[in-house]
Amino acid sequence: MIRITFLSNDAKVLEAPEGSNLLRVSLRGQGGIPFKCGGGLCGTCKCRIETGLAHADAVKPKERKHLDEAALAEGWRMACQTFVHGDVAVSW
Template identity: 75%
Template sequence: MINITFITNDNKQVSAPENSNLLRVSLREKGGIPFKCGGGLCGTCKCRIETGIENTDAVKPKERNHLTSDDLAAGFRMACQTFVLGDVAVSWVPKGR
């Protein structure tokens, strides 16, 4: 099992199986990452991997539609497209801000 910390949600920590989809874990565990479509089309689930970026899978083409090279270099990912291979801590801009 791996540990995921949802920084923006009061540092909520949950465990999940290795190779879990970040958005699905957030939904199941009430992590709080915002979303609308869940399929890489809307860009709503943009989040930043604050620690553990090396524990995520490769960036998908759908992510490149919403994230610039600078975003990717800064650790931003689309939660719906990101699979977690080890411990990570993630943050995002809360809805309404």
């Protein structure tokens, strides 16, 4: 199990299996990441991986429509498109 810390939600910590989708974990455990569509179209689930960015999977094409290279380099990702393989802490 990995640990996901939702910094913008009073540092709430949820455990999830390795390879879990960030938005789905947030929804199941009331992590608080905002969202509208959940499918990579709207961009509302944009969040920043503050620690553990190396544990996130590769950036998807749908994310590149909402995030430029500078934002991606700063750790910004779309939660609906991001799967994590280790402990991370996120804010939004």
